[in-house]
Amino acid sequence: MSQSAGHALTLRGISHAFGQVVAANAIDLDIRPGELVSLLGPSGCGKTTLLKIIAGFLRQTSGDVLVDGASISHLPTNRRRIGIVFQNYALFPHMSVAQNIAYGPIAAGRPKAETDAVVSEMLDVVQMAAFRDRLPRELSGGQQQRVALARCLAIRPRILLLDEPFSALDKNLRLDMQIEIKRLQRQSGITTVMVTHDQEEALGMSDRIAVLSRGNLEQFAPPSDIYDRPASLFVNTFVGTANLLRATVAGTSATGAAVRLADGMVIETGRETPLPVGAAVLVAVRPEGMRVSATGGAGAIGAEITAVMPIGPALIYEVALIDGSSVKVVQEREADAPLEGSVFLHFKPNRITGLFPDHSGDTHKKGN
Amino acid sequence: MAGALNPKPKDWALALPLAAFFTLFFIAPLGLLVAISFETERQMTGTLGLGQYAAFLTDGLNLAVLRDTLLVGAKATLLCLLFGYPLAWLCTRVSARWQAVLIFLVVLPIVTSVVVRTFAWIVILGRHGIVNEAILALGLSAQPLKLLFSETGVVIVLAQVQMPLMVLPLITTLQRIDPNLESASQALGAGAWRTFFKVTLPLSLPGIIAGTILTYTACVTAFVTQSLIGGSRLLFMPMMIFQQAMDLQNWPFAAAVSVIFMVSVLLIVAMLVALSRSRAARLYS
Numbered sequence A: 001m002s003q004s005a006g007h008a009l010t011l012r013g014i015s016h017a018f019g020q021v022v023a024a025n026a027i028d029l030d031i032r033p034g035e036l037v038s039l040l041g042p043s044g045c046g047k048t049t050l051l052k053i054i055a056g057f058l059r060q061t062s063g064d065v066l067v068d069g070a071s072i073s074h075l076p077t078n079r080r081r082i083g084i085v086f087q088n089y090a091l092f093p094h095m096s097v098a099q100n101i102a103y104g105p106i107a108a109g110r111p112k113a114e115t116d117a118v119v120s121e122m123l124d125v126v127q128m129a130a131f132r133d134r135l136p137r138e139l140s141g142g143q144q145q146r147v148a149l150a151r152c153l154a155i156r157p158r159i160l161l162l163d164e165p166f167s168a169l170d171k172n173l174r175l176d177m178q179i180e181i182k183r184l185q186r187q188s189g190i191t192t193v194m195v196t197h198d199q200e201e202a203l204g205m206s207d208r209i210a211v212l213s214r215g216n217l218e219q220f221a222p223p224s225d226i227y228d229r230p231a232s233l234f235v236n237t238f239v240g241t242a243n244l245l246r247a248t249v250a251g252t253s254a255t256g257a258a259v260r261l262a263d264g265m266v267i268e269t270g271r272e273t274p275l276p277v278g279a280a281v282l283v284a285v286r287p288e289g290m291r292v293s294a295t296g297g298a299g300a301i302g303a304e305i306t307a308v309m310p311i312g313p314a315l316i317y318e319v320a321l322i323d324g325s326s327v328k329v330v331q332e333r334e335a336d337a338p339l340e341g342s343v344f345l346h347f348k349p350n351r352i353t354g355l356f357p358d359h360s361g362d363t364h365k366k367g368n
Numbered sequence B: 001m002a003g004a005l006n007p008k009p010k011d012w013a014l015a016l017p018l019a020a021f022f023t024l025f026f027i028a029p030l031g032l033l034v035a036i037s038f039e040t041e042r043q044m045t046g047t048l049g050l051g052q053y054a055a056f057l058t059d060g061l062n063l064a065v066l067r068d069t070l071l072v073g074a075k076a077t078l079l080c081l082l083f084g085y086p087l088a089w090l091c092t093r094v095s096a097r098w099q100a101v102l103i104f105l106v107v108l109p110i111v112t113s114v115v116v117r118t119f120a121w122i123v124i125l126g127r128h129g130i131v132n133e134a135i136l137a138l139g140l141s142a143q144p145l146k147l148l149f150s151e152t153g154v155v156i157v158l159a160q161v162q163m164p165l166m167v168l169p170l171i172t173t174l175q176r177i178d179p180n181l182e183s184a185s186q187a188l189g190a191g192a193w194r195t196f197f198k199v200t201l202p203l204s205l206p207g208i209i210a211g212t213i214l215t216y217t218a219c220v221t222a223f224v225t226q227s228l229i230g231g232s233r234l235l236f237m238p239m240m241i242f243q244q245a246m247d248l249q250n251w252p253f254a255a256a257v258s259v260i261f262m263v264s265v266l267l268i269v270a271m272l273v274a275l276s277r278s279r280a281a282r283l284y285s
């Protein structure tokens, strides 16, 4: 595809308020040319608002949107050359597939021959050439999405925006389209911003993920960092499953803090914390960062198995700790029968995802 | 179980009152009207034939009245559309509170009596009415314009009075259009006008057709407005039928004129429906 090289997209201090509701609060994002970035967050956190501001449907209360370092905030939508695929695809229902794709080039005043060539090219790119004369309502959800994508790429947009692109598709088709869009995006090198509240989608497709919470940017990092080194308790619990163990800081050193768990056992976390010795902390660790076994050892704490769930190749144990809190552990299924009764909980080295200040005093566990 | 063998005993009976009502007050009078129109003698002697139809269709004056009526309806409908469309469009763009205010203003003509609002128009359009005073004061014309008892006046007043019939269906269709379609059009590089003519207007075609049919049929049959604003010099079909039946007691001729008028209007409506089938069927499944 003859796409021009990717463009850089910068959000500088973007804020937007709907009356009292702050939908975006001083958001800074530097998106590199050709990157695929996901905006991830719970419902109402401001993802769509940010997308609308980038597309120009909404004028931000303050801040600036830049493409390749030049501000586009003053430009109306139709002069931004930013393509957007809507959640419901928003294909023009009274136009055929080919007419939908030709809409952008015709609006731009391209000559007929050029428009025809672009339409044919785009139909090939999304493998929809056989459907060129169909109406949108005669297409399946996946086919409509391909057309929406083709229509958008036909204007050779500088930035591609996708609003919850896969939420209307069933599970199998979703995976196919995720792979396909990822492939198209790689081939064309087009800078892409995708809104999603599906963390697996974000983790699987993105170069970097921006996690949002109530209008605030919590973390902007590659998926592995988001998962392994979440910057905040919110990110830790929103992305993946997190066990939160109550503990107090027992000591700090160059290699990270040591914490004293509820039953008095002190473990090295490998994580740093600004909190002083004696402060209450929540130790975040993912279910696969721990292991249960019948035998104890250094750094292992006593626990009681309360439930076992076999899921194919793995087992999920729910175990109760001495302070009454319960944690989930995922580990490979071994040949013999699952463990039961009293066991020992081991922490795998370097798998604690973070130490967060414990304000609540009564929250032992949180997951999703 | 007896109920299972005869699952819907007399369900059709529930529709009887409505059927009876329609037969009694709509089908039967219509049948009677058609029957009377075939009477060749004014005294309704029972001799049947097409005499009354021939009498109407061979007289150029009668045909001119039919043409004028159909035309005045078309003009009023067009005016209604011209003002009604922007109004309906505005209704879908403003906040809920303003929308309520606008819709109330649009519906107002329906809730006031025909006679009252027609007389109000007479005051407004008369030689010394508000419009002419304003025109004279502004120096737009040296003489007062003849608005009352003219076709122009009839068209203006019909358009105002039947406005709700145009605006309400338009609002419904405009509200049904996915706002993302207009956003998508803009993002594809189209300006506001292109977006309107390529997306909004074609997608609101079903509403335009529905509004046009309602407004048109209401305009051509608007007896009170046509006669009071048009005055005695302008004759339209409803008045003609009234005169034939009531003043001249020529029931067979009045009936034939009614049937011809009805068929003409139905033909026009059928054309509009056919148009909407061919164009709008593409829009919605």
Ligand SMILES: Nc1ncnc2c1ncn2[C@@H]1O[C@H](COP(=O)(O)OP(=O)(O)OP(=O)(O)O)[C@@H](O)[C@H]1O
Residues within 6 Å of the ligand: A018, A021, A022, A023, A041, A042, A043, A044, A045, A046, A047, A048, A049, A050, A197
């Ligand atoms: N037009 C509006 N008027 C008032 N408040 C709005 C408007 N649009 C959005 N909001 C508010 O702004 C906040 C962010 O909304 P936004 O649509 O950006 O959320 P989102 O992250 O896209 O959520 P979802 O995942 O549910 O789509 C929400 O609290 C929402 O209620």
Ligand SMILES: [Mg+2]
Residues within 6 Å of the ligand: A047, A048, A049
């Ligand atoms: Mg949203």
